[in-house]
Amino acid sequence: MHRFANPARFLRLAAAIQPWTAGATLILLGLGLYFGLVDSPADYQQGESVRIMYVHVPSAWLAMAAYSTMAAASGVGIIWKHPLADLVAKAASPVGAAFTFVCLVTGSLWGKPMWGTWWAWDARLTSMLILFFLYLGHMALLNAFDDPTRGAKAAGILALAGFVNIPIIKFSVDWWNTLHQPASVSRVGMPAIDPAMLLPLMLMGLAFTTFFVTILLMRVRSEILAVKVRAIRLTQIHSVPGSATGELVGESLR
Amino acid sequence: MTEGCLSSTFTADGLACVRGERVVFTHLNFRLSSGEALFLLGPNGSGKSSLLRLLAGLLKPAAGQLAWDGRPVSEDREGHAARIHYVGHHDAIKPVLSVLENLRFWARLHAPEAGDARAQAALERFGLWHLREVPGKLLSAGQKRRLNLARLLAAEAPVWLLDEPSVALDRASVKTLEAVIAEHRAHGGMVVLSTHADIDLPEAGRLYLDRFAPKPVEAAEAWI
Amino acid sequence: MTEGCLSSTFTADGLACVRGERVVFTHLNFRLSSGEALFLLGPNGSGKSSLLRLLAGLLKPAAGQLAWDGRPVSEDREGHAARIHYVGHHDAIKPVLSVLENLRFWARLHAPEAGDARAQAALERFGLWHLREVPGKLLSAGQKRRLNLARLLAAEAPVWLLDEPSVALDRASVKTLEAVIAEHRAHGGMVVLSTHADIDLPEAGRLYLDRFAPKPVEAAEAWI
Amino acid sequence: MSRLAEIVRRDLRLALRQGSDSVMVVTFFVLTVVLFPFGLGPEANLLERTSAGVLWVTALLASMLSLDRLFLADYEDGSLELLALTPTALELLVIGKVAAHWLTTGLPLIVAAPVLAVLLHMNADGFGTLLFTMLLGTPTLSLVGAMGAALVLGARRGGVLLSLLVLPLYIPVLIFGVGAIDAAVQGLPARGLLLLLGGMLMAALPLAPWAAAAALRQALE
Amino acid sequence: MSRLAEIVRRDLRLALRQGSDSVMVVTFFVLTVVLFPFGLGPEANLLERTSAGVLWVTALLASMLSLDRLFLADYEDGSLELLALTPTALELLVIGKVAAHWLTTGLPLIVAAPVLAVLLHMNADGFGTLLFTMLLGTPTLSLVGAMGAALVLGARRGGVLLSLLVLPLYIPVLIFGVGAIDAAVQGLPARGLLLLLGGMLMAALPLAPWAAAAALRQALE
């Protein structure tokens, strides 16, 4: 039906890109870990605990980037009815949820020595927790329907509506006086951070991004195959043995 | 089928319907003009109800196009909704509202100025006027169905889409329904209805839905 | 009506039914023996569904008595329930269970030892075996009704109470239903069914419910 | 416009005649609030400090529980598809239904709130702000909840799934609502927080009906 | 007996397949408990003092929320009348459904409770008693709630608001449950209160199914 969706081309493209992103991930991760854990100074205030930053901040970025990807894909799915877009959204949400979880836990682990508490009900922390719940809601909604296409549409609407949370996470530290660090890397103008710490942070950020792309491609491939499997299953189920319309005639799937 | 001069046309061109990731029918065409009627026939599960929902605009076609007087229906969804009366498997009757309140609500939504006179006439036609103050929950199956059909007369709409309308009706009521449909057609209305029972509509077209079932290749590739 | 020798009898004596504070019918008698069938006929609202629910034990009669082999049914409600298969307007199909799971549950509740073979045979008989793994939600109206009817064959019960069983069935399925009922009667079963459509049951009795409508005086005094 | 009025009128009539919803919600609200003194013990001091939070959390839950059914009855009895087929935009229908819902549940909640505040020994300085936050907050709850209710139509286990979707989105209303009351009780200016609540209502007013209507269209497929 | 097992098995299967009610109820439980710090403010001291009350009130609500639909789906799709027509006593059916319900919701609640207790800074001395009260209390909630759910079905036909009877019946469970935990935290003996909870369960075990079955028969007329 949606011939223009052309998953065959996507599958080919994905197969071609994937080794490169996977390789890049490994190299970047190696470099990032080296600079982060070995060849970077301890913070004059926070001491060695600052090294948590090299996993905490990239996972926070990725959590938000994955949600943005999901929302964008959902928008494309709703407006242009491109079925691949729904699959991208579906593939992105567990990955995003996983990294939101990592951000929450590493933040907690950092908070204990720095603020003296595992958790505080501060705006950024809270909005991040809400992001986690939004991911969970998205996944639950996706799987709450018997008809997967229906689940994809409902979850898409939720993803778009929940997008208002992203700017709140991003700017909560500026809007409200909070415990959490204000932006020091991603703020306008020069980053207010030591270059020796900036380098591993950037390397890890890139590594997480390529990792995300790799996993996303794999998951979308997997979802496409799942759709094919379901389509064949359905024709088998609904073909009445013996009736003219029901026989499983035809070419194998491309 | 005859064709009038000032009449409207309702056409389907290469319609395909996907439900639950499965192709139900493809390449379906028809053309309906004012005063005409179309029977949807076919065994259980062949897609009659699905086609009616498609024609109503509740489902979106996976391929193909519906047009009214040549203009695609998708361009003006509300305008299309205003043209349509749909009677499905569900009765949409609120148990705590009386028969008259139930009907009047729908009549006013379709035509805010629709008088109570019209609702009364519709109820009388379907033999429900004496039950007008009975709450919906006390109706028998056939009485509910008749109340649902009374919507057809309570406000005007050129296209009637009826999904097995004679279910639960006694014979006298089936006769009434046939007469009501005949009048509607005489006034230039169109009717599409699915049925397994015998309903007598003179000169109605017949569409056998099982003939549009997809070939398995198409079916297996529904999506891709 | 013919009467067997070793057969059971199901009798109603002076039954009256009150629904929503209104008398629907009074002074209704019938007698049904093994192998016999009874059509309930009458216009909408005459009390066919109410009578079937009464026979099933879901409603209690306002007056009169039901008896099985002469023993009042009210004395042994569970024993009576075990004798009965009831097919009403609702399909009782769980959307998330597959066709087979849906059927098997009812079969086992009626007869815990009922084998899967029986469920399979029932589904095959009603042309649903190939759909056995489809969730209930995705069935069309007629497929649901067929699944509901398959319960009749999945476990044994001497009395079948069918409320408009042919609704939504295509013609082939109506034929199957007729054959299934004939076999049931041949094995000594009883059938009571209401219908507005044509169902072909040889030598079935007919009960016109409108004849038992209360006279207006009685109706006015129903309650007091 | 007259169509909108017609929908509101019907929903009000249904709600009143079914006797249940609005009375149920207020009763739930009252009972749950009354549960807290049982749960927390009767110390006036503790109750006072928790009063704003308890009132708002309970209002949130009451609103959510009653929203669960907002579209469900119409969906199940086939009214929803007929509503979608009237010559009215589905967005308008959603607004009508939300309005009726708020009139039958939000409004009684607001009326009941000050009484319960007294019960919880809330500082009288907070009463005005309490009313104001509820007036601004409960419509937002109804709007956001309507979106959630539309999304879960046809899902397995709608009710609880709804809470998972909607509660996270309710949290900001809760935070600002309680914050404003606490500020007022402590004699601080609550204006900024009230403005934020108002802003959220303004944002939800166009967004939620749009999302709900889109979800309803999906549900009818 | 095998029929009872069959009913439990079906209801478990339905619950799990429908996107697992249990997960949802636990999510509701967690989310609502998480709401309280937003409402009450993050002070550890305040949270600790309110923790037992908050946990029990929330458990009550979670149980009520999920029970609401216990018979409704079966009633609306016609399964309930067929169940009443099987050669099984309706009381047995009720017991089967309550058992399945408790397994899918009460049990997960009990598992989640200690985790949330940590989040609310509850004193570790109270943990054992918390678990124990929940173990004794949640089945009572399920039983009483089942009665309420059955009454609601019948109530649609006239009698209004019978369901409100249920919440007052929940209150003793709440009081004794919280009381026992508070006693344990303060190092006082909680045994008497636990016995009272047990007694209530013993009373509900035969009474609630009987009442529920009677209400269901009414609903089917």
Added chain:
Amino acid sequence: MTSLATYFSMGGYAAFVWPSYALTAVVMVGLVVVTWRGLKAREAELKALQDVMPRRRARTHEGQGQ
């Protein structure tokens, strides 16, 4: 040796730093494994299904083979 020990002690923050990295590693590896397994399972399933289809065709429509 001591230098390695001081390194791993992370200036006293070992109990916070290493779990952070460990969790991140576990999550990343877990994602890879789950995704990879899923992909392989679906590939296998699809292949199995497609193997069935042409055979059926060969039986019903001889001569129109692959």
